[in-house]
Amino acid sequence: MSRAFNWIKELPISRKLTLLMMTTAAVALFLGGVAFVANDLFVKRSGMLSQQATLAEIVGLNSIAALDFDDARSARETLTALEADPEVMAAAIYSGQDLLFAQYNSPGFPDTDIPASPGIAGQRFTLDYLETFQPVLVRDQKLGTVFIRTSTNDWYVSLQRNFLTGFAVMAIVGLISLALSHVLQRNFSAPVLELAGLARMVSRTRSYSLRARKYSEDELGTLVDDFNAMLEEIEQRDMKLSEYQQGLEREVQSRTADLQQLTERLEHQAHHDSLTGLPNRKRYKECCHDTLAERSRDGGQFAVMFLDLERFKLVNDSLGHHVGDRLLNIVARRLRNCVREGDMVARQGGDEFTVLLRSVSGYEDATSVAERILAALAPCIELEAHTLNITGSIGISLYPYNGTTVDELLRHADVAMYAAKSKGGNGFLFFSDEMRTEGAELLSLEAELHRAVDEQQFEAYYQPIISAHDGRVRSFEALVRWRHPTSGMVSPGRFIPLAEETGLITEIDEWVFGEACRQVVIWRKKHLHDVSMTVNLSSRQFSRPDLSQRLEAILNETGATSDAIELEITEGTLMHQTEQVQSNLMKLKALGFRLAVDDFGTGYSSLSYLKRFPLDRLKVDQSFVQDLPHDQDNAAITQAVIAMARSLRLMVTVEGIETEEQLAFLQDLGCDAFQGFLYSQPVSADEAERYLYSRVAQSSAAAASAPLHQQQ
Numbered sequence: 001m002s003r004a005f006n007w008i009k010e011l012p013i014s015r016k017l018t019l020l021m022m023t024t025a026a027v028a029l030f031l032g033g034v035a036f037v038a039n040d041l042f043v044k045r046s047g048m049l050s051q052q053a054t055l056a057e058i059v060g061l062n063s064i065a066a067l068d069f070d071d072a073r074s075a076r077e078t079l080t081a082l083e084a085d086p087e088v089m090a091a092a093i094y095s096g097q098d099l100l101f102a103q104y105n106s107p108g109f110p111d112t113d114i115p116a117s118p119g120i121a122g123q124r125f126t127l128d129y130l131e132t133f134q135p136v137l138v139r140d141q142k143l144g145t146v147f148i149r150t151s152t153n154d155w156y157v158s159l160q161r162n163f164l165t166g167f168a169v170m171a172i173v174g175l176i177s178l179a180l181s182h183v184l185q186r187n188f189s190a191p192v193l194e195l196a197g198l199a200r201m202v203s204r205t206r207s208y209s210l211r212a213r214k215y216s217e218d219e220l221g222t223l224v225d226d227f228n229a230m231l232e233e234i235e236q237r238d239m240k241l242s243e244y245q246q247g248l249e250r251e252v253q254s255r256t257a258d259l260q261q262l263t264e265r266l267e268h269q270a271h272h273d274s275l276t277g278l279p280n281r282k283r284y285k286e287c288c289h290d291t292l293a294e295r296s297r298d299g300g301q302f303a304v305m306f307l308d309l310e311r312f313k314l315v316n317d318s319l320g321h322h323v324g325d326r327l328l329n330i331v332a333r334r335l336r337n338c339v340r341e342g343d344m345v346a347r348q349g350g351d352e353f354t355v356l357l358r359s360v361s362g363y364e365d366a367t368s369v370a371e372r373i374l375a376a377l378a379p380c381i382e383l384e385a386h387t388l389n390i391t392g393s394i395g396i397s398l399y400p401y402n403g404t405t406v407d408e409l410l411r412h413a414d415v416a417m418y419a420a421k422s423k424g425g426n427g428f429l430f431f432s433d434e435m436r437t438e439g440a441e442l443l444s445l446e447a448e449l450h451r452a453v454d455e456q457q458f459e460a461y462y463q464p465i466i467s468a469h470d471g472r473v474r475s476f477e478a479l480v481r482w483r484h485p486t487s488g489m490v491s492p493g494r495f496i497p498l499a500e501e502t503g504l505i506t507e508i509d510e511w512v513f514g515e516a517c518r519q520v521v522i523w524r525k526k527h528l529h530d531v532s533m534t535v536n537l538s539s540r541q542f543s544r545p546d547l548s549q550r551l552e553a554i555l556n557e558t559g560a561t562s563d564a565i566e567l568e569i570t571e572g573t574l575m576h577q578t579e580q581v582q583s584n585l586m587k588l589k590a591l592g593f594r595l596a597v598d599d600f601g602t603g604y605s606s607l608s609y610l611k612r613f614p615l616d617r618l619k620v621d622q623s624f625v626q627d628l629p630h631d632q633d634n635a636a637i638t639q640a641v642i643a644m645a646r647s648l649r650l651m652v653t654v655e656g657i658e659t660e661e662q663l664a665f666l667q668d669l670g671c672d673a674f675q676g677f678l679y680s681q682p683v684s685a686d687e688a689e690r691y692l693y694s695r696v697a698q699s700s701a702a703a704a705s706a707p708l709h710q711q712q
Contacts, residue, residue: 622656
């Protein structure tokens with residue numbers, strides 16, 4: 001139904017008018033024809049019923065005598081008289097006992113069946129015939145029954161004739177209506193169609209100077225006038241709109257160009273690092289997924305690398321973030337020059353970079369790139385009168401050997417990078433299953449370290465520092481040891497780096513400082529007034545603005561005095577040179593602490609920085625002592641450091657002394673104090689006290705080289 005309505009809506013108006021008129025005429029004719037035919041059929045049907053009822057009544061009257069005297073022959077003669085009516089198909093007379101008494105079959109309908117007994121009195125009209133059962137009554141007594149069946153062929157012939165006549169009349173009237181509608185609608189639809197065509201032309205050509213012709217003064221004429229007035233108004237507005245449009249187009253072109261540039265910048269910023277211009281973590285991961293899909297299809301390999309710069313935080317904190325940013329840009333350029341055009345270098349954040357080698361033939365290709373990267377980082381970098389040496393640790397995972405998903409490959413490369421860093425840095429390692437085990441062990445160790453801090457599972461050990469002038473114990477260096485409740489002693493090399501990484505080192509430092517203060521108070525109460533303590537402070541401590549207040553509170557709690565404590569600071573901490581570090585050093589010096597630089601010589605700072613800080617002592621790192629006096633380079637460096645310290649009026653302690661030969665060489669250089677296994681390993685407080693008494697009892701000259709195992 002909806003399709004029919006849509007089809008009508010799409011017709012031209014002339015067709016709609018024609019359809020309307022034709023439909024109206026057709027409906028009127030149809031209804032009239034139906035009424036005529038129905039009336040004719042009703043009249044003829046009523047006539048047939050009345051005629052047959054009369055005929056049955058006549059036959060019944062003529063058969064009374066035959067029924068009364070049981071004269072079947074006379075009854076048959078009465079029925080034979082029906083031959084005069086060609087429409088009668090059959091007839092019968094039944095006795096009062098409803099038995100067939102006489103019957104008649106028309107020669108035109110010899111096969112007509114006659115019921116064996118009369119039916120219900122009355123008439124029945126079917127498609128083929130009309131039947132009548134009418135009782136024969138004499139003084140209200142049923143003497144018999146008359147049956148007559150007549151054909152309805154004439155009735156159907158008349159019905160067909162009426163339908164054909166009606167159809168012919170409808171066709172003639174339809175043709176006349178079509179001709180009249182064509183004439184009538186032409187005068188109405190022609191102006192409307194012309195107006196519609198003009199509207200389409202104006203819409204298509206936008207020529208608003210066109211005007212419609214006016215045919216009459218009726219409503220159509222008024223419509224034409226209004227349409228022409230509308231065109232005139234549109235023409236005037238179109239001229240103004242064109243002027244505005246030209247200006248708007250120029251503005252849109254300018255804004256579009258700006259928007260395109262902004263879109264490109266935003267797209268670049270969304271996928272690239274703002275400092276180095278390298279792809280960022282998001283873009284890198286997308287490329288890893290694309291590469292994984294390619295290699296999974298062609299069965300190839302690719303490599304993922306994690307690179308972490310060493311000592312970058314030191315540069316950032318000591319020389320400022322602007323120097324750190326310039327350093328990162330230089331590193332980024334060097335890294336880009338180490339890979340092929342199809343590969344990718346990205347910045348993860350901070351001092352971490354990632355490299356994607358999209359196609360490798362095995363470990364050899366990844367090894368070659370890693371070696372190129374380390375070689376590219378090796379040359380010194382000159383920034384603002386500072387010479388910087390940058391190294392890195394690289395972790396590598398290879399698809400499909402070290403993972404089959406991007407997240408797995410990235411995680412394993414990160415694990416390998418930390419493993420390379422733990423081995424001293426400036427190198428690379430491929431991921432292995434052992435690293436996963438080590439990572440799990442490290443997580444377990446971290447949890448146990450937190451528990452150790454909470455439960456104070458630590459012990460303080462002390463290593464003597466011997467005066468070079470009289471051989472007496474000048475001080476003890478307080479060192480921390482972790483006695484695990486089930487695993488026993490845990491090596492400081494295992495938990496100290498982890499403590500520094502997790503920040504637990506600050507709590508451990510304060511605990512060691514407190515133990516050292518308590519022990520020095522005990523010894524001084526025993527009249528060992530010359531003994532002092534040396535305590536290491538980690539670099540994290542110097543980022544705390546309340547460092548001096550916290551140490552002073554521990555002094556007050558334990559009863560120790562600051563003149564009995566020497567604080568050791570690593571060279572790396574010293575080189576941070578932040579305002580907070582300098583402020584803390586000044587406050588500690590004002591409290592009366594002596595300050596020493598530990599592991600001196602391992603950094604890459606300028607020695608001139610030493611005079612800027614209130615220092616009292618340098619401790620030469622044991623790495624310069626190991627091969628003395630045979631290593632000429634180490635001997636020259638040690639001699640230069642001692643000479644420089646003398647010129648700056650600083651005391652010098654050399655640590656890591658293990659042989660008499662080393663001791664003799666250093667004594668000739670004029671050191672102030674010695675420390676190392678030649679004298680004693682770190683021992684408990686009781687053992688340190690016994691060692692202290694044994695040294696006091698001996699002469700200074702004889703005791704200068706006495707090892708601990710010889711004196712116990």
